[in-house]
Amino acid sequence: MSHYLQPQHEHDQDPLEGRTALIQGGLSFHDVTEKVAHPIDVPHKAWWIFFLVSVGMLGVFVTSVAWLLWEGVGIWGHMVPVAWAWPIVNFVFWVGIGHAGTLISAILFLFRQKWRTSINRAAEAMTIFAVICALMFPTIHVGRVWALYWALPIPNQMSLWPNFRSPLLWDVFAVSTYFTVSLLFWYVGLIPDLATMRDRAKTRIRQLAYGIFALGWRGSNRHWVNYEAAYLLLAAMATPLVLSVHSIVSFDFAVSQLPGWHTTIFPPYFVAGAIFSGFGMVLTLMIPLRKWFRLEQIITIKHLENMAKIILLTGCIVGYAYSMEFFIAWYSGNPLETFVFINRAFGPYWWAYWIMVSCNVITPQFIWFKKIRTSPVALFILSIFVNIGMWFERFVIVVSSLANDFLPSSWDYFTPTFWDFATLIGSFGLFFTLFCLFVRYLPTVAMAEAKGVMAIASPHYDHGKAAAKSVPPASGRGKSGVMDSGHDIDEPIRSEQSVPGAKKVVVANLDPIPAPVPVAAPEPKDSDDDGPTKVERRQEMPVITKDEATAPKLDAPKLDAPKIDVPKIEVPKIEVPKIEIPNIEAPKVQAPPAELEVPKFEPPKLDPPPKIDAPPKLEPDKPKGEGGDKE
Amino acid sequence: MAKRPRNFGLLAEYETATDLYHACERVRDAGYAAWDAHTPFPVHGLDKAMGLRGSIVPYIVAVMGFSGAGLGFLMQYWMSAVDYPLIISAKPFNSYPAWVPVTFELGILLGSFGAVFGMLGLNKLPQYYHSVFNSSRFHRFSDDRFFISIEARDPKYDLDRTRKLLETTGAVSVEEVED
Numbered sequence: 167m168s169h170y171l172q173p174q175h176e177h178d179q180d181p182l183e184g185r186t187a188l189i190q191g192g193l194s195f196h197d198v199t200e201k202v203a204h205p206i207d208v209p210h211k212a213w214w215i216f217f218l219v220s221v222g223m224l225g226v227f228v229t230s231v232a233w234l235l236w237e238g239v240g241i242w243g244h245m246v247p248v249a250w251a252w253p254i255v256n257f258v259f260w261v262g263i264g265h266a267g268t269l270i271s272a273i274l275f276l277f278r279q280k281w282r283t284s285i286n287r288a289a290e291a292m293t294i295f296a297v298i299c300a301l302m303f304p305t306i307h308v309g310r311v312w313a314l315y316w317a318l319p320i321p322n323q324m325s326l327w328p329n330f331r332s333p334l335l336w337d338v339f340a341v342s343t344y345f346t347v348s349l350l351f352w353y354v355g356l357i358p359d360l361a362t363m364r365d366r367a368k369t370r371i372r373q374l375a376y377g378i379f380a381l382g383w384r385g386s387n388r389h390w391v392n393y394e395a396a397y398l399l400l401a402a403m404a405t406p407l408v409l410s411v412h413s414i415v416s417f418d419f420a421v422s423q424l425p426g427w428h429t430t431i432f433p434p435y436f437v438a439g440a441i442f443s444g445f446g447m448v449l450t451l452m453i454p455l456r457k458w459f460r461l462e463q464i465i466t467i468k469h470l471e472n473m474a475k476i477i478l479l480t481g482c483i484v485g486y487a488y489s490m491e492f493f494i495a496w497y498s499g500n501p502l503e504t505f506v507f508i509n510r511a512f513g514p515y516w517w518a519y520w521i522m523v524s525c526n527v528i529t530p531q532f533i534w535f536k537k538i539r540t541s542p543v544a545l546f547i548l549s550i551f552v553n554i555g556m557w558f559e560r561f562v563i564v565v566s567s568l569a570n571d572f573l574p575s576s577w578d579y580f581t582p583t584f585w586d587f588a589t590l591i592g593s594f595g596l597f598f599t600l601f602c603l604f605v606r607y608l609p610t611v612a613m614a615e616a617k618g619v620m621a622i623a624s625p626h627y628d629h630g631k632a633a634a635k636s637v638p639p640a641s642g643r644g645k646s647g648v649m650d651s652g653h654d655i656d657e658p659i660r661s662e663q664s665v666p667g668a669k670k671v672v673v674a675n676l677d678p679i680p681a682p683v684p685v686a687a688p689e690p691k692d693s694d695d696d697g698p699t700k701v702e703r704r705q706e707m708p709v710i711t712k713d714e715a716t717a718p719k720l721d722a723p724k725l726d727a728p729k730i731d732v733p734k735i736e737v738p739k740i741e742v743p744k745i746e747i748p749n750i751e752a753p754k755v756q757a758p759p760a761e762l763e764v765p766k767f768e769p770p771k772l773d774p775p776p777k778i779d780a781p782p783k784l785e786p787d788k789p790k791g792e793g794g795d796k797e
Numbered sequence: 798m799a800k801r802p803r804n805f806g807l808l809a810e811y812e813t814a815t816d817l818y819h820a821c822e823r824v825r826d827a828g829y830a831a832w833d834a835h836t837p838f839p840v841h842g843l844d845k846a847m848g849l850r851g852s853i854v855p856y857i858v859a860v861m862g863f864s865g866a867g868l869g870f871l872m873q874y875w876m877s878a879v880d881y882p883l884i885i886s887a888k889p890f891n892s893y894p895a896w897v898p899v900t901f902e903l904g905i906l907l908g909s910f911g912a913v914f915g916m917l918g919l920n921k922l923p924q925y926y927h928s929v930f931n932s933s934r935f936h937r938f939s940d941d942r943f944f945i946s947i948e949a950r951d952p953k954y955d956l957d958r959t960r961k962l963l964e965t966t967g968a969v970s971v972e973e974v975e976d
Contacts, residue, residue, distance in 0.1 A: 194941060195837060195940065195941030327876035335899070336902075339898065339899045346906060354916070362939040365936035378925075382925045382927060383939075384835055384938065385938045385939060385944075387821075387835070388920070390836070390839040390843075392919045395852035395916070396858075399908070400912050400913070410898070617838045618840075622813065624815075625818035625841060627814070
């Protein structure tokens with residue numbers, strides 16, 4: 167197994183594409199299978215640590231939710247002006263995280279960005295788990311979880327239907343569709359890999375478990391035709407879907423008439439922010455993953471760099487949106503709008519605003535430097551800041567707009583409670599527990615797809631046949647251990663010269679057997695028990711073609727960038743603890759949540775007895791909103 | 798039990814996608830119909846080399862997607878304007894611009910169901926027994942090997958001639974597989 171440890175080679179070139187190969191290290195198909203499947207066979211020590219910590223955090227989540235259901239939403243720091251506090255911040259945060267996975271799996275697929283294949287599986291898993299976390303929050307935020315089905319068009323005892331005019335209801339459909347489609351997309355991508363896991367399973371239980379979900383996949387090309395069509399169409403549908411989801415999430419805000427929310431820039435701004443935060447999380451997950459699972463040749467620096475560039479782009483869009491909001495606040499001449507934005511930056515929540523700006527606008531700018539964007543450690547640290555910043559963005563949008571709305575008399579300062587924190591931390595536990603289980607039991611890289619983008623996968627790839635003919639492809643090959651030497655010997659020499667159809671082969675530049683420049687040094691393969699065919703093929707591999715001239719490898723030495731840059735990114739604002747809590751006077755504490763809305767309705771009525779009717783009347787409204795937020 | 802094991806057909810193994818590609822062209826040109834290629838990943842252009850026609854999944858998706866959108870719109874219309882009309886924010890019962898998001902989402906949802914279940918249906922999956930798995934070498938199809946299976950039920954199938962054909966296409970092994 168020593169080849170798991172071998173250091174990364176200098177950049178291998180893809181002889182067909184004439185640029186840096188996506189899968190480095192001259193791996194064969196079998197190497198890819200082994201590399202990806204190895205961590206499933208042998209759990210990593212770090213995995214256990216992370217898993218146990220995550221499960222502990224999940225326990226925090228379960229406890230907080232249980233206490234919430236027992237006690238009611240009053241355990242949170244909600245109050246009347248800020249009725250959409252942390253749960254909605256967390257909801258938007260988690261939904262946003264999910265978007266990067268779909269961007270990688272669907273949008274980059276449509277754009278034929280082949281580098282996506284190394285990261286799409288894990289990113290899609292991240293999407294699904296993030297959306298699960300996201301769905302938790304509106305669910306528990308409604309307070310009466312058992313009435314949640316009122317948000318769905320299911321016949322109920324009141325014969326009422328949901329209010330389809332409400333963006334909150336659009337959200338129900340958007341997020342649940344998003345979850346379902348992401349899950350299907352992910353599963354479809356998994357089928358061939360589950361078959362791989364089934365076929366290499368050593369134990370009966372694994373054979374059965376993987377076998378059932380592999381659906382009897384046999385790699386049939388007649389199946390692949392339908393499969394690829396379905397996959398392409400799923401990508402084509404997931405692309406507008408993912409853009410619609412965060413647009414609709416932003417409608418929750420933009421369609422209301424609250425200054426700070428009621429803006430047309432929200433949909434694109436939210437989508438860019440979602441992709442920004444999602445790629446932040448992808449990097450946070452992938453950088454340790456590739457290291458611990460030794461996937462550096464599959465998830466290469468190039469992949470990290472590409473993701474960093476997307477973070478830079480979307481970070482700039484987000485920064486533009488921040489400044490444009492300010493510009494419009496001033497340019498609109500609307501005093502409420504102007505006030506809200508000045509209040510955001512210099513009002514009671516100034517600290518949240520400036521955390522947001524420094525994390526989301528300033529940190530991505532480091533990515534302009536190649537040394538930083540090719541350094542996994544630097545990127546990891548940057549990605550953490552992106553995650554923090556995007557959480558604060560949602561906090562700023564939700565809380566600062568609500569806390570100081572139209573009537574100064576109703577202003578208040580929102581302070582989270584212990585249970586707010588516990589639920590947020592717990593949701594990370596849920597997310598990481600699911601992700602740990604995923605990396606433990608499912609292939610973290612889409613093997614079939616990653617193999618498909620390797621140069622040797624192309625039917626136009628010249629496997630150095632001229633040379634190979636002299637090398638008999640015999641001797642114990644592969645793990646099957648079956649030797650069919652009879653056929654090898656008596657078989658007429660491979661005869662594609664005689665193949666009439668061979669004309670199609672677009673061999674353009676690679677046919678002339680090039681001088682085999684030994685880029686992928688075959689030596690480290692010594693201990694590889696898996697048959698010399700691979701080695702031979704490696705040697706035969708025409709690694710350099712005429713395109714080589716256009717693909718200078720100058721960047722290679724820069725690869726393992728010095729990690730010295732890391733300290734550059736110190737957290738700027740440590741002043742966070744400055745929370746001035748003066749204004750939280752008693753009134754907040756008293757009212758149990760359910761009754762919070764009731765008193766509001768009393769004054770106009772002025773008749774004491776009918777008070778009893780009030781709560782039942784209010785109830786139908788509840789499921790449509792995320793809570794008592796519809797007034 | 799007394800059933801004599803019949804033969805499913807021949808299974809040829811190839812080392813590279815290139816070999817498989819050319820072999821498929823040969824088998825296609827030889828006029829076989831009940832045959833298949835098995836690959837660890839979709840090999841680019843192999844459907845042409847096999848002479849396969851395009852998938853009909855897109856049509857299923859189109860039908861499902863448009864019916865999903867149509868049904869979604871009708872559902873909202875019926876619920877809001879017919880079954881239990883309610884005046885909300887002084888908006889018309891049939892506030893069709895507000896129906897757009899849900900209509901769109903349901904179109905996508907049913908379209909995706911069409912893509913996934915249509916694909917599985919056309920491929921007749923799940924199918925937990927298939928004769929190719931009787932080969933002891935076949936499990937490498939999901940790892941790094943490429944296979945062609947020609948079924949005995951093909952009218953052109955002839956054990957010797959078919960074997961000969963496969964052997965001349967650069968197969969590293971050709972074996973008979975039980976049904």
